[in-house]
Amino acid sequence: MSALIILLLILSIILFIVSFFQKDQSSNVKKELDDLSMNLYQETYQMNKRIKVLEEELLVDDQLMKKELSKSDKPIVNEILRNQVIALFKQGLSVEQISKQSALAQAEVKNVIANFLNQ
Incomplete structure (x- = not known):
């Protein structure tokens, strides 16, 4: 029995020493x-x-x-707005109504209509 205890003690000391040399x-x-x-x-x-x-x-x-x-000074009127103004003009709406629907000033609406009529 005492030989077993001594053997286990020696084994534990060896394992303890080996643990210091292993990488962490x-x-x-x-x-x-x-x-x-x-x-x-x-x-x-x-x-x-x-x-x-x-x-x-x-x-x-x-x-x-x-x-x-x-x-x-001249605002840019894109092609879509121009076509919308012309379509509303062809439907017979007034310049004021076209101006409200297209969110353009009345002068711009008149300018677009005048350009359309001159073509």
């Missing part, structure tokens, strides 16, 4: 997690930087567009 798996996992989180932060930073650049470009484009629109 948790340190590898911690390192990988740190690397992954650092990559995530870097990518997030890069994306935010790109978004800021795009927002600035859009802001500049928007400001240029507003300047171009403010330079031209």
